[in-house]
Amino acid sequence: MWLLLKGGRIIDPASGIDKIGDLLIVDGRIAAVGKVAEPNKNTDGMESGETCDVSGMVVTPGLIDMHVHLREPGFEYKETIATGANAAAAGGFTAIAPMPNTKPAIDNRAMVEFILSTAALEADIRILPVGAMTKGMDGKEMAEIGEMVASGVTAVSDDAFPIQNSELMRRLMEYCKMFDLPILTHCEDKNLVVDGMMNEGAVSTVLGLRGMPAAAEEIMIARNIALAELAGSRLHIQHVSSAGSVEIIRQAKKRGVNVTCETCPQYFSLTDEAVCGYNTNAKVNPPLRTAADVEAIKQGLAEGVIDAIATDHAPHAIEEKEVEFNAAAFGMVGLETALPLTITNLVETGVLSLSDAIAKLTANPASILKVEGGNLKEGSYADVTIFDPKAEFTVKASELKSKSKNTPFDGMTLKGSAVATICYGKVVYGQEKLIGAGKV
Secondary structure, three states, X not given: OEEEEEEEEEEXXXXXXXXXEEEEEEOOXXXXXXXXXXXXXXXXXXXXXXXXXXXXXXXXXXXEEEEEOOOOOOOOOOOOHHHHHHHHHHOOEEEEEEOOXXXXXOOOHHHHHHHHXXXXXXXXXXXXXXXXXXXXXXXXXXXXXXXXXXXXXXXXXXXXXXXXXXXXXXXXXXXXXXXXXXXXXXXXXXXXXXXXXXXXXXXXXXXXXXXXXXXXXXXXXXXXXXXXXHHOOOEEEOOOOOHHHHHHHHHHHHOOOOEEEEEOHHHHHOOHHXXXXXXXXXXXXXXXXXXXXXXXXXXXXXXXXXXXXXXXXXXXXXXXXXXXXXXXXXXXXXXXXXXXXXXXXXXXOOOOOXXXXXXXXXXXXXXHHOOOXXXXXXXXXXXEEEEEEEEEEEOOHHHOOOOOOOOOOOOOXXXXXXXXXXXXXXXXXXXXXXXXXXXX
8 A cells, every 4th residue: 555645845854854745655654755656556566545635735754742641541531542642643643652640650561561552452643651750650669660661661750740859869860771761850849839820920919829939840950950960861851831941951951961851832822821810721730931931932942952842731621620720620631732833833933943843843752752753764654744834723622632622722723733644654634634635
């Protein structure tokens, strides 16, 4: 079987490609990039295939999200591996890395195998499980990391339960270094944010809500960087949200520390004013911060201080959001809005070139996690995203593929929607758009 995508703008940052051309997929792998003739079954030995005109569209490596929450097992009423994978495909993602804060936590071989076996049966995209750093994610005793590595985890993290004990964190870093395993860290001093609900500042004061100071994030980033220098391990900092955090990471990189980081679309698209009216869909952790922080995040992305864009996709049921603000759960869904928010707020505004934006959603996450994908090199698995960078659409929460609908972007008009998503050569989203309307 073959699939020929003709006339699109092919952007592959990993290979330095940005040109109009064709992309040929044969038996699930990239066969040719450039000017490609349609295969002939008599001379090429291929019985059947499709040719699709993708002129005016952008063809890139499949997007990779290195920070999502799929909730299964334990919280299937919010999201499952199947529904999360469907939402990811609709957003252009061909690979996602689910965090281990399930019930029970992904902290042993059996749980990793459960995630992978369920994904094999129910997901059309690649699932890259992240294991817990400590047993039960309680920050007390190291999890069976070696066994989880052997079972297929791509990284470890205690996610929203960051390790407060510096000695334990040091030993974890030293241990993970033996496996060249990245540690994904949610950086937060829990003692500084007790009962906090949003960013500490003028808006929280006006709303009468207990604040969460940016210092809580910055202190733990500085500590983790110091420990990574001491241990010589790989450190990845999750969902960077403040100007101070960007500067700390900037200086660490200048010193040669092996540190990478990500931010999320909400941190370059919204400020803490989105909480006004006690909008619980804007209640996230780390919290939305000030306009100055948003500008610093954009600058960090432009400079390359911030390596990747992830979603922190955090689905919650309606009854967990439509409550009093202090009782509402933290988090928002993000898989289906990440690409258009990146196009609208970073590319259209000139913060990033389209190629640089794509790199932060493809090649860079693949490099950090050391997983396949993130490129369109001949012979590689055909994970491909096709999107229209100029198509405008209005976000409708009720129409999201995710099982949960908690998004602060409901009703917003954005640019750049996924047209089709291809994983291992199979069209997993947009079959009718690509094959039906686009067939030559």
